[in-house]
Amino acid sequence: MEINKFEEVFEGKLAKNEMVEPKDWMPENYRKHLIRQISQHAHSEIIGMLPEGNWITRAPSLRSKVVLLAKVQDEGGHGLYLYTAAETLGISRDELLDNLHTGRAKYSSIFNYPTLTWADIGAVGWLVDGAAIMNQVMLQRTSYGPYARAMVRICKEESFHQRQGFEIMTRLAFGTEDQKAMAQDALNRWWFPTMMMFGPPDAESPNSENAMKWRIKRETNDQLRQRFVDQTVPQVQYLGLTVPDENLKWNEAKKGYDFSEPNWAEFKNVISGNGPCNKERLAARNKAHNDGAWVREAAQAFAKKRNEIYVAA
Ligand code: 3HC
Numbered sequence: 001m002e003i004n005k006f007e008e009v010f011e012g013k014l015a016k017n018e019m020v021e022p023k024d025w026m027p028e029n030y031r032k033h034l035i036r037q038i039s040q041h042a043h044s045e046i047i048g049m050l051p052e053g054n055w056i057t058r059a060p061s062l063r064s065k066v067v068l069l070a071k072v073q074d075e076g077g078h079g080l081y082l083y084t085a086a087e088t089l090g091i092s093r094d095e096l097l098d099n100l101h102t103g104r105a106k107y108s109s110i111f112n113y114p115t116l117t118w119a120d121i122g123a124v125g126w127l128v129d130g131a132a133i134m135n136q137v138m139l140q141r142t143s144y145g146p147y148a149r150a151m152v153r154i155c156k157e158e159s160f161h162q163r164q165g166f167e168i169m170t171r172l173a174f175g176t177e178d179q180k181a182m183a184q185d186a187l188n189r190w191w192f193p194t195m196m197m198f199g200p201p202d203a204e205s206p207n208s209e210n211a212m213k214w215r216i217k218r219e220t221n222d223q224l225r226q227r228f229v230d231q232t233v234p235q236v237q238y239l240g241l242t243v244p245d246e247n248l249k250w251n252e253a254k255k256g257y258d259f260s261e262p263n264w265a266e267f268k269n270v271i272s273g274n275g276p277c278n279k280e281r282l283a284a285r286n287k288a289h290n291d292g293a294w295v296r297e298a299a300q301a302f303a304k305k306r307n308e309i310y311v312a313a
Pocket of ligand 1: 036037040041042044045048075106107108109110128129132135196197198199200204205206207208211221271
């Protein structure tokens with residue numbers, strides 16, 4: 001088939017809302033775009049385990065410890081589904097991990113902020129997982145089959161994570177004055193970094209045009225950010241807390257809230273490697289990878305031996 005014909009088939013699939021599968025022809029830039037996004041997403045899941053794992057030993061009850069442990073394990077699983085989806089595009093796991101460990105690949109800005117109190121674990125589950133779901137529901141219908149299918153289970157589990165965070169916030173917000181103050185403090189610190197998770201404003205988002213054209217994204221950064229604010233403000237009100245934004249105001253004409261832009265200079269600084277915890281996160285990930293070398297070697301030796309036995313039999 002001529003290249004134009006391949007392109008026609010690819011465009012036809014997008015037009016008919018059909019999935020593109022690993023063995024289908026796809027434009028090289030589409031493939032690269034997906035590797036970039038899926039691997040950044042996978043890295044975010046894996047790095048996201050660090051600020052929360054940090055609280056497993058300090059969770060205030062056995063129940064909250066078990067729930068947090070399960071949540072952190074889920075994030076590890078999400079990373080693995082996503083690495084596998086990225087591998088179907090012709091990149092190896094080693095290369096993907098190397099990009100993360102050397103700082104060449106990005107991961108979500110949000111995980112470069114510290115979790116200082118137990119209320120932060122509530123805020124992360126409620127706001128960060130809440131924002132992740134807002135963005136990821138549309139990814140269940142993204143155009144690349146393996147990514148879309150991985151997102152179905154991820155979204156289900158993220159919903160549970162969001163509930164876990166909201167439950168912690170509810171307990172604190174309806175608890176003692178000190179607990180409520182701790183919840184408010186966490187909200188104050190996580191609100192704007194969470195808004196940054198959706199990416200830069202549409203006008204400054206270099207990847208959005210192709211992502212929308214190829215149906216990788218189905219909604220833009222600004223649309224999702226607006227929906228997140230509109231959905232989360234009533235939850236803040238229910239908790240009796242205050243959104244740390246003096247410009248937050250209901251706009252009847254647009255049937256949504258007006259709100260302040262996050263500090264985009266801070267965002268750029270964080271994604272360039274200079275946020276409060278970037279160096280700590282990469283150091284922890286590299287240490288875990290190096291400490292796990294013997295497990296990988298043992299697994300490979302076992303696989304090799306098993307192969308030899310099968311071949312001989
Ligand atoms: N953190 C780090 N980098 C970000 C970012 C963020 N919050 N938002 C944007 N960027 C980066 C982009 O990766 C891009 O850099 P690159 O060109 O070097 O790759 C640059 O900033 C410009 O942004 P664009 O808007 O042009 O980029 P995208 O079109 O890719 O949009 C995105 C960014 C909305 C994050 C999109 O990639 C996306 O939807 N990704 C899938 C979802 C995802 O990765 N979520 C991670 C959230 S955390 C998570 O899920 C863990 C859970 O447990 C909470």
